[in-house]
Amino acid sequence: MTLSELKQGAIGIVKEFTDLEMSVKLMEMGCLPGEVITVARVAPLGDPIAVNVAGYQLSLRKFEASTIILQ
Amino acid sequence: MKTDLRVALVGNPNTGKSTLFNTLTGLNQKIGNFPGVTVDKKTGYCQLPDGRNAQIIDLPGTYSLYPKSQDESIVFSILADKANPLRPDLVVVILDATNLKRNLLLYTQVADLKIPVIIALNMMDLAKKSGISIDIDLFSKKLGVPVVPMSARRLDGIDKLKTAISFANSIALQEESIDVETIAPQLIGQITKEFKLDNPYYALQLAHQHETIKFISPAESDRIEALEQEFSFHSQKAQASETIARYNFINDLLYDTVKVPETAQEQTVSNRIDKVLTHKVFGFIIFFGVLLFMFQSIFSWSAYPMELIADAFVWVQSHLHQILPAGPLTGLFVDGVIGGLSGVMVFIPQIAILFAFISILEDTGYMSRVTFMMDKLMRKVGLNGKSVVPLIGGFACAVPSIMSTRTIENWKDRMITIMVTPLVTCSARLPIYTLLIALVVPNRNVWWLFNMQGLALTGMYVFSLISAVICAFVFKLILKGRERGYFIMELPVYRMPRWNNVAYSMYERSKAFVLQAGKVIIAISVILWVLASYGPGDRFKQIEQKYSRPQYLQKLKPDELKRAINSEKLENSYAGVLGHAIEPAIKPLGFDWKIGIALITSFAAREVFVGTMATIYSVEGSAEKMESVQQKMKTATNPETGRPVFSLAVAFSLMMFYAFAMQCASTVAVVYRETKNWKWPAIQFAYMTVLAYAASFLAYHLLK
Numbered sequence: 001m002t003l004s005e006l007k008q009g010a011i012g013i014v015k016e017f018t019d020l021e022m023s024v025k026l027m028e029m030g031c032l033p034g035e036v037i038t039v040a041r042v043a044p045l046g047d048p049i050a051v052n053v054a055g056y057q058l059s060l061r062k063f064e065a066s067t068i069i070l071q
Numbered sequence: 072m073k074t075d076l077r078v079a080l081v082g083n084p085n086t087g088k089s090t091l092f093n094t095l096t097g098l099n100q101k102i103g104n105f106p107g108v109t110v111d112k113k114t115g116y117c118q119l120p121d122g123r124n125a126q127i128i129d130l131p132g133t134y135s136l137y138p139k140s141q142d143e144s145i146v147f148s149i150l151a152d153k154a155n156p157l158r159p160d161l162v163v164v165i166l167d168a169t170n171l172k173r174n175l176l177l178y179t180q181v182a183d184l185k186i187p188v189i190i191a192l193n194m195m196d197l198a199k200k201s202g203i204s205i206d207i208d209l210f211s212k213k214l215g216v217p218v219v220p221m222s223a224r225r226l227d228g229i230d231k232l233k234t235a236i237s238f239a240n241s242i243a244l245q246e247e248s249i250d251v252e253t254i255a256p257q258l259i260g261q262i263t264k265e266f267k268l269d270n271p272y273y274a275l276q277l278a279h280q281h282e283t284i285k286f287i288s289p290a291e292s293d294r295i296e297a298l299e300q301e302f303s304f305h306s307q308k309a310q311a312s313e314t315i316a317r318y319n320f321i322n323d324l325l326y327d328t329v330k331v332p333e334t335a336q337e338q339t340v341s342n343r344i345d346k347v348l349t350h351k352v353f354g355f356i357i358f359f360g361v362l363l364f365m366f367q368s369i370f371s372w373s374a375y376p377m378e379l380i381a382d383a384f385v386w387v388q389s390h391l392h393q394i395l396p397a398g399p400l401t402g403l404f405v406d407g408v409i410g411g412l413s414g415v416m417v418f419i420p421q422i423a424i425l426f427a428f429i430s431i432l433e434d435t436g437y438m439s440r441v442t443f444m445m446d447k448l449m450r451k452v453g454l455n456g457k458s459v460v461p462l463i464g465g466f467a468c469a470v471p472s473i474m475s476t477r478t479i480e481n482w483k484d485r486m487i488t489i490m491v492t493p494l495v496t497c498s499a500r501l502p503i504y505t506l507l508i509a510l511v512v513p514n515r516n517v518w519w520l521f522n523m524q525g526l527a528l529t530g531m532y533v534f535s536l537i538s539a540v541i542c543a544f545v546f547k548l549i550l551k552g553r554e555r556g557y558f559i560m561e562l563p564v565y566r567m568p569r570w571n572n573v574a575y576s577m578y579e580r581s582k583a584f585v586l587q588a589g590k591v592i593i594a595i596s597v598i599l600w601v602l603a604s605y606g607p608g609d610r611f612k613q614i615e616q617k618y619s620r621p622q623y624l625q626k627l628k629p630d631e632l633k634r635a636i637n638s639e640k641l642e643n644s645y646a647g648v649l650g651h652a653i654e655p656a657i658k659p660l661g662f663d664w665k666i667g668i669a670l671i672t673s674f675a676a677r678e679v680f681v682g683t684m685a686t687i688y689s690v691e692g693s694a695e696k697m698e699s700v701q702q703k704m705k706t707a708t709n710p711e712t713g714r715p716v717f718s719l720a721v722a723f724s725l726m727m728f729y730a731f732a733m734q735c736a737s738t739v740a741v742v743y744r745e746t747k748n749w750k751w752p753a754i755q756f757a758y759m760t761v762l763a764y765a766a767s768f769l770a771y772h773l774l775k
Contacts (some may be wrong), residue, residue, distance in 0.1 A: 007672045016701065019358075020311065021307055022306045022559075024307050024310045024311050025139070025557060025559055026559060027311060027314040027318070028134055028314055029134060029173065029559055029561070030173040031174075032315060033315075037461070040342065041345060041349060043443050043444055043447065044351040044355065044446065044449040045444070045448060046652055047446070048443060050345075050562055053712055054170075055169075055170050055171065055172055055173070055331065055458045056517070056562075056563075056564075057562040058559065058560070058561060059442075059443050059561075059562050060557065060558055061446070062637070064558065064559060068718065
């Protein structure tokens with residue numbers, strides 16, 4: 001399951017990434033394997049989404065979220 | 072000022088870095104550019120408790136030393152390049168105490184470069200409120216650096232920070248965070264040896280960034296590339312393992328020193344606000360309301376100060392004319408230079424107000440939400456959620472709006488935004504539209520409710536937005552992106568705006584505009600003044616001789632005589648000659664040579680059109696007397712056909728021309744300033760002129 005499939009309010013744990021370049025950026029922002037991640041909100045037009053991770057809120061596009069695989 | 076110590080401020084975005092910088096330096100600051108790049112360099116001075124003067128450099132906010140934008144790439148260059156005159160003796164890393172984990176990544180990177188470091192633990196008040204407890208002594212001991220808890224916005228801890236700066240060691244004493252060498256042992260060893268370096272992390276950073284940093288020679292860069300091949304170094308994989316190692320270190324550190332309650336209280340408050348502000352329906356309504364208010368304020372609040380500035384310049388000009396001896400030099404100085412200067416200064420109120428709004432929207436965190444809401448819509452046409460603000464600001468003036476595109480990190484998105492922003496109907500087009508619409512559109516109501524003139528004006532505004540969107544889409548297909556577009560962005564918690572920062576931002580942006588765009592505007596104004604005030608050969612002399620004959624002197628009143636002379640002089644000036652020269656080119660658009668002069672003179676600024684029309688039709692009094700210009704223009708007839716010059720077709724053709732043509736020297740100047748390459752303003756000027764010509768041609772022939 002990827003982060004883009006996670007429902008609003010649901011909780012997941014980051015397992016791995018499918019895109020190396022994206023993963024470097026995401027990990028710098030604190031989104032690392034083992035981190036608990038929850039979907040806080042979806043933008044009014046369905047994309048991007050806002051997630052809570054590492055103690056703050058991060059927004060990312062659905063495509064970017066689809067490169068994050070959850071446990 | 073004498074510099075005893077150089078201190079750089081480094082930190083993540085939204086950590087209160089600018090507030091701290093403003094507090095430390097006061098108005099004692101200077102904004103310039105880092106050599107070769109369009110990144111604002113903010114430096115200032117701060118007196119330390121021991122009497123020494125510290126120069127403070129505010130480096131752009133970044134999450135990591137691996138840059139994602141041009142702004143961020145400066146940070147590593149300043150910190151690492153030993154030959155850089157701005158290289159700091161000490162780095163103050165600002166950490167947001169409410170979000171230590173992510174903030175510490177950048178700290179560990181900076182610390183490993185082995186420059187003396189102090190930690191400013193900011194936002195302690197908010198951390199306490201959220202129930203976060205930090206064992207500061209243990210935290211400081213484990214890292215081996217001084218840690219100053221503070222709250223820059225409440226001015227808590229500023230003096231302690233100054234003391235800590237003055238007592239700072241000149242050698243780096245911080246503990247190692249990770250064992251850098253294990254990431255690429257052979258490569259780091261070889262680079263350290265060949266380049267005679269004393270720091271393994273610096274060697275690793277060179278391996279990652281050698282292609283983009285400017286302070287190593289191409290030969291050195293090639294050598295590093297060869298070494299990377301030899302040891303099969305993969306930059307992204309190495310970055311990934313470095314980041315994981317750093318977060319392991321950070322997690323261990325925080326486990327021992329920081330206690331965070333389950334959900335921070337601040338987050339939940341922000342979430343509640345977001346439920347409304349990013350709501351499917353209310354979100355857009357509120358956003359629209361905010362824009363409307365902003366747009367209205369830029370118009371209405373700036374009207375009075377703009378008038379004051381314009382009046383002040385008129386007063387100065389008329390006084391100087393009285394004091395200085397009449398002659399070409401006085402004319403050039405008073406009408407050319409000071410006239411040009413007033414054209415620059417009148418924009419200040421609009422720029423200041425627009426930037427006040429933008430800095431409030433950014434400070435509170437609302438701007439990130441706008442980006443979040445609009446991203447999907449804007450992406451479809453090649454723009455970015457962040458393009459919304461410049462485009463809307465374009466209704467007031469393209470100049471500050473183009474300056475505000477700096478918030479867009481992605482190069483392609485930013486370029487497209489810059490290219491299409493001048494298409495949006497700015498306030499300078501308003502007098503032209505109102506003048507022309509009043510000429511040809513009847514002042515009548517349709518369906519009882521809508522005034523036809525108002526509808527025509529609204530139509531021009533909507534039309535401009537549509538054309539901007541279409542052009543953006545075309546640019547999306549043409550331009551090649553330099554980097555992949557990301558939208559991985561922090562949504563900061565909502566905070567009250569810091570009014571000091573708002574004031575600084577208004578002051579800074581206005582100053583930068585006057586100093587940099589102003590030079591070009593003045594130059595162009597001087598050229599235009601010369602073109603309109605001098606004629607080839609002795610034509611001017613002949614005109615004066617002609618009107619000094621008795622039949623004119625007796626028949627005409629003095630002011631009528633003056634108008635007649637001025638009108639004929641304009642026709643025979645270089646500008647008039649140019650007007651006649653371009654007449655064949657603009658005839659297909661329905662324009663005659665008089666409109667041609669207005670097109671030429673209004674290159675500097677669109678609003679000059681009305682003034683030139685007034686001069687050409689030799690209207691009494693000031694150019695502001697729209698009624699009289701209107702009447703003169705209405706009665707003007709074409710000598711060949713005997714029909715009115717300003718028919719419906721001509722008026723709409725002119726409006727189309729002004730809707731598209733890049734008739735604004737300030738915009739050209741600011742696009743150059745923001746892109747640092749004349750190619751972009753040239754392309755913009757060319758495509759807009761072509762569009763203007765085509766649209767005018769169509770409008771004229773369809774309505775004729």
